[in-house]
Amino acid sequence: MKISRREWVLAATCWAEVLRAQNSHSNQLVWFNPADAAEIQAIAAQIIPDDDTPGAGTAGVIWFIDRSLAGYDQDKQELYKRGLAETQAKRAELFPGSTSIAGLSNEQQTALLKAIEKTEFFQQMRLHTILGFFGQPVGLKLLGVQHEMHYEPPFGYYDAEVARGGSK
Amino acid sequence: MSMAQFRPADAVDFIVVGIGAAGGVMAKELATAGFRVVALEQGPWRHEKDFKHDEVAVMFRAGLTNNPKKQLNTFRKTPSDPAQQQQAVEYGCMVGGGSVHFTTNYWRFHPEDFRERSVLGPVPGADLRDWPITYDDLEPYYTQAEWDLGISGLGGSNPFDGPRSKPYPLPPMPVKSSGVLFERGAKKLGLHPFPAPLAIISEQYHGRPACVHCGYCEAFGCEVGAKSSTLAALIPAAVKTGRCEVRPNSYVRKIEVGKDGRVTGVIYFDAGGREVFQRAKAVVVCANGAETPRLLLMSKSNAFPEGLGNSHGNVGKYLMFDSGGFAFGLFEHPLNEYKSVVVTRVLHDYYRSDPKRGFYGGGGIDGRFDYYPAGFALAGMPLDGPQWGSEWKREIGQYYTHMSGSLGHASCLAVEQNSISLDDKVKDAWGLPAMRVTFKNHPDDLKAADFLMERQKEILLAAGAKKVWADPTTLGEITYSRHLMGSCRMGDDPKTSVVNKWNRVHAVPNLFLVDGSSLVTSARQQPTATIQALAYRSADYIKRGASL
Numbered sequence: 001m002k003i004s005r006r007e008w009v010l011a012a013t014c015w016a017e018v019l020r021a022q023n024s025h026s027n028q029l030v031w032f033n034p035a036d037a038a039e040i041q042a043i044a045a046q047i048i049p050d051d052d053t054p055g056a057g058t059a060g061v062i063w064f065i066d067r068s069l070a071g072y073d074q075d076k077q078e079l080y081k082r083g084l085a086e087t088q089a090k091r092a093e094l095f096p097g098s099t100s101i102a103g104l105s106n107e108q109q110t111a112l113l114k115a116i117e118k119t120e121f122f123q124q125m126r127l128h129t130i131l132g133f134f135g136q137p138v139g140l141k142l143l144g145v146q147h148e149m150h151y152e153p154p155f156g157y158y159d160a161e162v163a164r165g166g167s168k
Numbered sequence: 169m170s171m172a173q174f175r176p177a178d179a180v181d182f183i184v185v186g187i188g189a190a191g192g193v194m195a196k197e198l199a200t201a202g203f204r205v206v207a208l209e210q211g212p213w214r215h216e217k218d219f220k221h222d223e224v225a226v227m228f229r230a231g232l233t234n235n236p237k238k239q240l241n242t243f244r245k246t247p248s249d250p251a252q253q254q255q256a257v258e259y260g261c262m263v264g265g266g267s268v269h270f271t272t273n274y275w276r277f278h279p280e281d282f283r284e285r286s287v288l289g290p291v292p293g294a295d296l297r298d299w300p301i302t303y304d305d306l307e308p309y310y311t312q313a314e315w316d317l318g319i320s321g322l323g324g325s326n327p328f329d330g331p332r333s334k335p336y337p338l339p340p341m342p343v344k345s346s347g348v349l350f351e352r353g354a355k356k357l358g359l360h361p362f363p364a365p366l367a368i369i370s371e372q373y374h375g376r377p378a379c380v381h382c383g384y385c386e387a388f389g390c391e392v393g394a395k396s397s398t399l400a401a402l403i404p405a406a407v408k409t410g411r412c413e414v415r416p417n418s419y420v421r422k423i424e425v426g427k428d429g430r431v432t433g434v435i436y437f438d439a440g441g442r443e444v445f446q447r448a449k450a451v452v453v454c455a456n457g458a459e460t461p462r463l464l465l466m467s468k469s470n471a472f473p474e475g476l477g478n479s480h481g482n483v484g485k486y487l488m489f490d491s492g493g494f495a496f497g498l499f500e501h502p503l504n505e506y507k508s509v510v511v512t513r514v515l516h517d518y519y520r521s522d523p524k525r526g527f528y529g530g531g532g533i534d535g536r537f538d539y540y541p542a543g544f545a546l547a548g549m550p551l552d553g554p555q556w557g558s559e560w561k562r563e564i565g566q567y568y569t570h571m572s573g574s575l576g577h578a579s580c581l582a583v584e585q586n587s588i589s590l591d592d593k594v595k596d597a598w599g600l601p602a603m604r605v606t607f608k609n610h611p612d613d614l615k616a617a618d619f620l621m622e623r624q625k626e627i628l629l630a631a632g633a634k635k636v637w638a639d640p641t642t643l644g645e646i647t648y649s650r651h652l653m654g655s656c657r658m659g660d661d662p663k664t665s666v667v668n669k670w671n672r673v674h675a676v677p678n679l680f681l682v683d684g685s686s687l688v689t690s691a692r693q694q695p696t697a698t699i700q701a702l703a704y705r706s707a708d709y710i711k712r713g714a715s716l
Contacts, residue, residue: 007423016220016222016223016225017225018224022290045179046556047556047557047558048556048559048561049558049561051561053561053565053669055561056351072229073238084556085685090178090521095670110557113556116403116477117528122398125689126555126556129545130542130545131228131542133545134223134541134542134545135222135223135224135541135542139541139545140541142561142564142565143545143564143565143568143569144539144546144565145506145541145567145568145569146501147221148382149221149380149382149391150380150381150382151380151382151507151508152381152550153342153344153381153382155344155345155381155503155504155505155507155508156344156345156500156501156502156503156504156505156507156569157345157503158345158348158349158499158501158503159342159343159345159347161348162343162348
């Protein structure tokens with residue numbers, strides 16, 4: 001195949017929606033106050049933990065959520081306000097004496113989120129966290145995707161097998 | 169030659185409302201035949217350079233589709249339910265319409281699809297009818313569409329297809345691992361898989377470059393112009409005639425009718441929100457199976473107090489949706505399905521309705537695994553496992569490249585109460601009545617989809633999958649569709665249909681409806697080839713001197 005044409009569209013244009021949020025933050029939150037941002041960040045880091053591979057914290061998902069709530073998802077602001085307040089109430093109920101979600105132990109955070117995982121707020125946070133993470137190269141890498149603008153066959157094991165004249 | 173510019177007060181020969189899969193065909197055919205055409209498109213005019221691999225923008229922020237936050241619609245299952253604000257239809261919203269972002273399955277309907285009522289008899293609870301045309305009437309226009317647009321495929325490889333007058337212009341796309349496994353499983357079961365006919369060019373064609381297998385076909389615009397959208401394949405030729413003006417960002421609110429009941433032009437909001445009345449000698453509405461009936465219903469006049477062409481109350485009725493579920497399989501070795509086109513093998517063994525099954529319908533099945541990364545993380549993992557946290561994160565990395573799957577494309581029956589109507593409370597961002605969608609599957613639709621799902625799982629197991637499962641969210645009653653069919657259906661009898669066999673509105677000689685709305689049956693989904701063949705046929709009728 002001749003494709004010297006336009007290797008043009010570089011990866012830089014590929015994840016604009018997420019990277020615009022992540023790269024332009026200069027540590028200025030647009031919608032969250034810093035205290036709430038820390039709580040939301042702690043929840044996001046439970047959904048996609050930073051363990052042996054990068055997670056929501058390393059990927060800066062909080063900036064994507066912040067910009068989304070100030071922009072396309074303005075209609076989700078009330079859900080976040082209400083959902084975070086209810087999650088704080090649940091925290092106080094499950095862990096009397098605690099003062100923040102971010103201050104809970106890893107096991108406590110997991111238990112708290114398991115208690116609210118059916119709520120609309122958690123589902124929205126899961127959506128935002130996933131978009132902010134899998135909408136950029138770090139997420140593709142986790143899935144084993146070697147992102148390029150152009151591939152040639154064979155693409156996978158089984159079509160390669162047929163191309164070699166193997167099993168049909 | 170620069171694009172034509174017409175003044176609104178000049179009555180052009182044709183206005184095309186919605187320049188998508190069908191509108192692109194009409195604009196190109198009419199302009200190249202010498203007619204002066206204004207094409208009004210509610211979405212923007214994007215080009216190859218504007219498309220990108222941005223899943224969040226495209227898939228989750230209505231990047232290329234109708235924006236549910238501006239174009240509100242309401243949904244109810246039956247007329248006795250209250251209509252709730254909820255997105256129920258999705259369509260391509262740009263110059264080129266759905267042909268820009270579709271997956272590109274491009275199979276023809278079968279000869280028996282056009283006369284199922286005669287063959288099978290009536291179906292209780294539905295209004296199954298024969299088409300007023302046959303497969304043979306449409307065959308030359310399927311061929312014209314395939315050669316004009318550029319379709320890759322292998323003619324004669326599907327033993328259930330009707331006769332073809334010409335092969336496909338381009339060879340099939342290279343088979344992917346999903347296609348190899350689909351073929352392996354299907355052949356073990358004695359079935360007849362064939363190379364998918366796709367609206368993607370496998371080799372250079374008409375000056376357009378071949379596919380580069382980048383993997384972003386479904387829901388995305390093609391960055392090299394290898395997808396045979398009307399945007400890439402036809403609209404440039406229409407514009408080049410100097411007789412076709414494309415006006416993007418133009419939201420049509422009414423088709424105007426004179427005292428004699430003939431169409432005189434359309435009123436639309438331009439990009440700046442100003443109202444414009446464009447005059448025309450004739451109008452072709454290609455706004456899709458949901459927006460076309462809505463526009464007719466909004467176009468009330470003294471001659472048509474219930475909406476244009478709606479003297480017998482048929483506009484909006486018999487809406488049909490896409491139907492069928494996803495099955496998934498986990499395999500030992502990597503498939504890397506994120507590369508190249510979505511589908512490379514299809515089978516039609518279960519397409520025909522078989523009375524022995526005890527329900528109407530059947531379907532086509534294709535081999536595919538079409539999740540993009542974020543969509544997969546959201547909903548792609550088996551629901552019996554974790555959906556967030558460290559264990560989920562580990563598993564998801566092991567599954568994504570090792571999965572295949574298949575999609576069932578099941579029949580959907582025409583039911584009178586399934587419809588598009590105008591909501592009496594909710595308005596869109598232009599202050600117009602929101603679209604109200606009423607839809608509840610006929611029980612046979614669900615039986616056909618469930619039947620196909622069992623066959624899909626058998627094929628994956630026969631192919632050697634370690635684990636096979638169905639996506640339960642894609643089975644059961646549908647409340648959302650991207651295939652919008654049948655709301656202004658075609659027929660010989662003006663009392664039971666909206667357009668005649670040439671896609672002309674019965675009562676209005678200078679008004680044509682050319683899109684999914686005229687489909688009499690849903691066949692087995694994947695309607696784009698048929699919608700475009702109907703457009704070529706209707707355009708040919710006009711070009712041959714139909715008196716308007």
